[in-house]
Amino acid sequence: MPTTKVESIKKSIMNKIQKAEDVVFKENFTKEKYLETYYIKSISDEQVLGKYVLKPFFEIQGAELFLDYLQSHPKISTFKTEAQTVESLLRGEAVLFYQDYIFLFDCKVDRNNAVQDTTVETTIQGPQSGFSESLPTNLGLIRHRYPEATLKVESSQVGAISKTKVMLLYDTRFADMDTLGRIKEFLANVKINMFQTGEQLLDSIKKSNRSLFPVMLVTERPDRVAINLSTGKIILLIHGSPFAVVLPTSMKDFMASMADIYQTYWVGRFLQTLRYIGLFVSIVLPGLYVATTSYNPEIYRVQLALSIAGSRNLVPYPSFVEVLLMLFMMEMLTEASIRLPKAIGPTATTVGGLILGQAATEAGLVSNIMIIIVSTVAISNFVVPINAFSFSVRIVKYIVLGLATVFGLVGVGIGFLLFIAYMVKLDSFGQPFLTLIQTKPNKK
Amino acid sequence: MNRYFFYLILTNMLINVIIFVPKILIEYRYEGAVMGMLIAIPIGFTLACLYSKAITKFPGQGLPEIADKFFKHRWLTILHFGSIQLAVFSAGLITLVGFIDVLTRFINPEMPRLLLLSIYLIAIIFIIQLPTERVMYILEIVLFMNTPLIGFIVFKAFTSDYISWDSILEVGTHLFDRPSLKAIAAASYVFSGYANLVIFNRVIKEKLKVWNFVIIFFMGIFNLFTTFFIPIGFHGSDGAQEYLYPWISTSDSLRLVYSPIERVIFIFLLFYMSITLMSISIHWHSAFELFKGTFRKKENKKMKWIVLSAYSGCAVIAVMFLETILLNQITVYWMIARLGVEVVIVISFSLWARRQLA
Structure with a gap:
């Protein structure tokens, strides 16, 4: 039976989330086990949840065995803090309450992951597809084009309300560490409530005066990103935007087309x-x-x-x-x-x-x-x-x-x-x- | 080969057209200008070599940084900085006043000079506040865009049918006249682009190679020859002196038959607009940075604007009161004074640098 501590955490989490039609709290029983799942069904994939959690729950007999299963599954992480749990919940993870444990199960629905055709930077020849609106897909696209062990990916968040996930990609061999430091500092200091796409950074790049020219390149082409990575540029991928930001940028980059x-x-x-x-x-x-x-x-x-x-x-x-x-x-x-x-x-x-x-x-x-x-x-x-x-x-x-x-x-x-x-x-x-x-x- | 060093020298070589070098030389063409040029070449070249050798012993440092480390006597520093500052500032000022005069004369005769000056001052003040490295980048871009076309104009001049080689030979026969000091001073200006190294040494990170000096030596000779003999070839050995700006009038004698812009003078002046602006900017940038270097401890925003407005004030007064002839006469004496100051500073500095880093 759950201890009082877990019980209180559960209460407090459930209080924080406003009641809605798509917020699901489900209790599951077998003879020896008791599991509670809590998730938002519009952003979580119920099929995945069923396949990896509910089905094993009914198939695995012993209570301890199922606990081992949960602890060893790569998509399942353990509870850290309450705030983080609420956030993950809002991003589509499911919270599992099992015995004395609280687990987070990653079953986000990856919508908008279809790769789009390039519409802004079209070329006659060469690759024709651009990014999608899904961050993992975009990362995958870049990794396909840039299979190097030195490619480093760092994640952070921007936006007070939107809490948009942002990924910083660079090749550790080529990227300039000073520049990287400046970019990280800049990202940490960006004050935006709703961060939806990289272009928003253009305006907040300078605090005092507004520059007439964009000093970061926003592109929709994975091939451009891959080429820029190999020249030591730092790439910013933003969740929900089919555009990547290339930093630092010089005027030459703005005048270059991939067709060249x-x-x-x-x-x-x-x-x-x-x-x-x-x-x-x-x-x-x-x-x-x-x-x-x-x-x-x-x-x-x-x-x-x-x-x-x-x-x-x-x-x-x-x-x-x-x-x-x-x-x-x-x-x-x-x-x-x-x-x-x-x-x-x-x-x-x-x-x-x-x-x-x-x-x-x-x-x-x-x-x-x-x-x-x-x-x-x-x-x-x-x-x-x-x-x-x-x-x-x-x-x-x-x-x-x-x-x-x-x-x-x-x-x-x-x-x-x-x-x-x-x-x-x-x-x-x-x-x-x-x-x-x-x-x-x-x-x- | 260090290109930044080359650019500084090249700018001065190009700008001598505006700063009355051809005018002064042509004035003394029968009284020792040729010999003066021949003497000025070794003098100017040696000065350039000595000073650039000395200052590039401190790679990546301008004079203020060197002074911070080594100079002990404060008053000596101020005197040293002050004299260089005055020299480079006045060089820029003469160029500015001269070019504003050219513009009113040849392009916008109806426009008030002060209005023309204002746009120049805006651009100059914008540029001289940038970091030294950036000023160099702008200079590089400007030279990249303009020099090939100016080279083309010079080529057109040399191959023109209207150039009279007899006049050039005639002036050439005055080779053994007693050289005139004014001509020497004017001709040695061609090499004195190195003076801006006081600040621009900041962007020169490595030692200069022999190549640099070989190139500037031959460029200097070619430049002086062109400056002096082309106007004479076009206007005749007697006629050349009639013009206030022999080179600009010469460019007006050229014609590009198939170009939409037929008169070369407009192309020439369009190119020189930016080259002059950059030349003034690098001179004033040096002066400005030296000033900041003198009062390094008390640097603040107010001070900066006071200096900049003092510069602009000087320019306004100069443009208001100096007409071409007066400016020309002043320039002659300025050239002599400049040569004197240069010799003193270069020799003392190179001796000092040698002792310091023996």
């Missing part, structure tokens, strides 16, 4: 160069347009200068208003096309892009060349493979545009340099965000 290594060398290089040119264009072009039409039209050869001036002939306001107007429309279009249902998306783009652009030019509100510039900017902006970074870049072009409006060509030049300087200033857990030649972190 799945292509031949020169194709990969070409694509990479293309992306950097796209980045440059999308930042500088609007500012350059304002600076060259309003301040220094003589910079171009005569024919070009004349054709720009000619196309602006009908436009009744200064160039920066024109640029702002069109950029604003473009941002609206981009934003709307994300929100729209997939079926209507193309329509909106057609209406917005083609018809509106055409009409705006004919009405003399903007020049033809402006339309070309705005679409170039919009397209080249999305050449940046990682979304979080390309969104930040969207903001930078307004800063350059503002400087160009006030200072002309000098504004464009200095604005771009300030953008670089700002990126160099940023650091991601002690590693500089942007350097020309990246030093390998795996110094011996």
Whole structure:
């Protein structure tokens, strides 16, 4: 018979959990044994419970034998503290009261463990599947791709209410211990109530000032994670999110697509160069347009200068208003096309892009060349493979545009340099965000 | 081969166009500029070698850190720091005032100079507060983006049909004139990028190899030759002196026939915008760090902003009161003073370093 101590613990645990339809307390008897199980059936797997606990309970004859069984089963752990028991219960473990013992039986239902296709970082060739929303599955995916004994996995929790399980993965051979320490300290100090996905960390990474660029890479690709592990990066897996966080991150990582290594060398290089040119264009072009039409039209050869001036002939306001107007429309279009249902998306783009652009030019509100510039900017902006970074870049072009409006060509030049300087200033857990030649972190 | 050392020297070589080196040299082209250059090369090179050899004996340490460990006399330290600080700060200041003048002259003639200055000051103040290592990274990126294209422009200049090699030869015949001190001082500026090592030695962790010096030696010669002779080749041996900024006017004589931007001057100035900014920033960063090093114990935020606003104040006053001719004349004397200070500091420091680490 249970002692009073176990009885009181049972009482107190049952008092802490609010009564609900899915909270199950079940007593089981045989001739010589008495077992109580307590679990939440919506998050626990009753089949597993039946197979590994209830069935043996009725099959094993002796009371002591069943106790041995319980104690030696790998899925069963012993009682530690009351608080921990309640927490495990809420995560889907079953509490077993047997004789003088309290056991925790791990029978969590692993929902959402289907591996999803990549939707954000798509590539033409190479692996096509991303992470799932289940932490064990994700860990498994990474282990499949990274079968190394030196891969270390540490678990912790983030989030005051959500108590989200977070795993820290790194290769002990390559990872920089200073950086690791900083990351652990950072994770310990994160103050979030509901932690659902890695992207939330982006904002809380800096306490004082908000950085314009993300300094951690959020990815949905297990192959990217595996590659980053081998270069000494530290990976954060979050329960319930199909995205992994890669730390520390440099700007180069944001400009790299996995397709680069799945292509031949020169194709990969070409694509990479293309992306950097796209980045440059999308930042500088609007500012350059304002600076060259309003301040220094003589910079171009005569024919070009004349054709720009000619196309602006009908436009009744200064160039920066024109640029702002069109950029604003473009941002609206981009934003709307994300929100729209997939079926209507193309329509909106057609209406917005083609018809509106055409009409705006004919009405003399903007020049033809402006339309070309705005679409170039919009397209080249999305050449940046990682979304979080390309969104930040969207903001930078307004800063350059503002400087160009006030200072002309000098504004464009200095604005771009300030953008670089700002990126160099940023650091991601002690590693500089942007350097020309990246030093390998795996110094011996 | 240490690339950081190379970058510092290279920046100074590139920036001499803005800081009146070609103007001064061309002014004395019949009065000993050629000989002056030939003399300046060994002088500048020796100074660069001596100082960089001496300071790289303390790998990874800037002058403030070295002073903390070894310097005994406080007043000597302040004097030593003060003179270097003044030299590097004024070098940056002249570059800044000169370039603001260039910008108003060639790009934004209608814009008030102070407005142009303000954006430069914002960028400079942002950059000089960064850690030394980061300033170096920015410099590296800027040089990486700009130097190849400036090299292309120089290549275009050398291969242009309009360059008159006869004028260059004509000036070359004045080889044996008595060298002028002003020309020597101006020409030796090409090598004096090593002065920033006082702070930037922090990022140089290993000993410099012989290669470094061989490369800067030949680069220096090439650079001086280009600086001096290309404007003469383009504008003629007499005509070259008519220009306030011979190199910028020279770049305006170049034409890229198939490029959308036809006039090279705009490309040239766009590149120089960032190179100048970086040059000023590394000079002022050195000055700023030296200042912080002098008063290491009492470092605080207020102090920092006082210094930064003093820098900006100097820049504002200089831009308001110095017009091009005056600035040019001041620069000539500044060059001579700089050479003097450099010789004294380099020799005393290298002797001291030799005794310290004998």
